[in-house]
Amino acid sequence: MNYRILIVDDDPAIAGLVRIYIEHEGWTCVMAGNGEEGLEALAYEEFHLIVLDVMMPRMDGMEFCRRVRETRSLPILMLSAKSEEMDKIAGMMTGADDYLAKPFHPLELVTRIKSLLRRAYQYNRQEPHPEGxxxxxxxxxxxxxxxxxxxxxxxxxxxxxxxxxxxxxxxxxxxxxxxxxxxxxxxxxxxxxxxxxxxxxxxxxxxxxxxxxxxxxxxxxxxxxxxxx
The missing domain is CATH 1.10.10.10 (Winged helix-like DNA-binding domain superfamily/Winged helix DNA-binding domain)
Structure with a gap:
């Protein structure tokens, strides 16, 4: 399946690295430089998963996650230089599905993404119901x-x-x-x-x-x- 993944990160170097590994898996990738751009992308396109940085200007990852969870249930993987337990808990409380501390190995990132996609779109498949x-x-x-x-x-x-x-x-x-x-x-x-x-x-x-x-x-x-x- 050609999954569509949204990367929301203000660091071009990290976002670019994440994109390389995501596209290597054959998935489509869209990039947003901050939370506001991420919300705009979500308003016009459908995505299967979000890779989200926590520390961003204008709208941080926590606020972005809260806004997304008001209307959508797609998986969210948070990335952050913070690794303290309370920061992980805060991320999960706002609606993140997983949390990966920087610096991370790109293969671990891909493994986490694959796990979230399997849980969301393969393991939890149900019989289809009429639209609405x-x-x-x-x-x-x-x-x-x-x-x-x-x-x-x-x-x-x-x-x-x-x-x-x-x-x-x-x-x-x-x-x-x-x-x-x-x-x-x-x-x-x-x-x-x-x-x-x-x-x-x-x-x-x-x-x-x-x-x-x-x-x-x-x-x-x-x-x-x-x-x-």
Whole structure:
């Protein structure tokens, strides 16, 4: 498969080296010099994986990763000269799938990329569903009809509850913060004191558990919310 990979790094020497090894594998590579250019590339093209530097001007890798995770679940491999454990944890908390400290051996980079691509696009393959339909166990979410059902029974969601459910279910297992959910669903600036998301999550969880008899909408304390796929 001809994977498309986005490199977001402000160091031309490192980005160029990464590109050489990626293209040697037969994959297509696109380069962005900072986080803003990376987001612009994502707005116009589809990619299978992102190689992301942490320390960049204008928009660092952490902020870029947070912005990407608001709408996309593609694998992200972070690169950084920082190797302390807390920096790795911070990278993973913002949504990175793997973390590689500089300096690194190019073959290790390629090995990490191959592993992420296998997990994302080979091991996790599922039976195809009609476009716009998401299935998680007995739960069926249909964006075409703006409806959600459990075993054929309508959940009777409000428009905001449906939007939250669809956002989380489209990225099963991915934790989204209350701020990320609010920005995506309400399209407004988020305030720390705003408990709107928490209230809607609570109502949505009640409706799901009433029909499913199990908890799939999970709170990750101090981080956000996710749907267990």
């Amino acid at each position: 339909v998401i299935r998680i166990g007995p739960l069926v979410i249909d964006s075409r009809t703006h409806s959600a059902e459990v075993n054929g029974r309508n959940l009777h969601l409000t428009s905001k509850e449906f939007a939250i459910l669809h956002l989380l279910a489209s990225q099963p297992g991915r934790v989204l913060s209350a701020e990320a959910i609010f920005r995506q669903v309400w399209q407004e600036h988020y305030f720390d004191s705003n408990n709107t998301v928490m209230v809607h999550i609570s109502n949505l969880r009640d409706k799901l558990e009433r029909e499913m008899r199990e908890r799939i909408l999970v709170t990750v304390w101090g981080v956000g919310y996710k749907i267990d796929g």
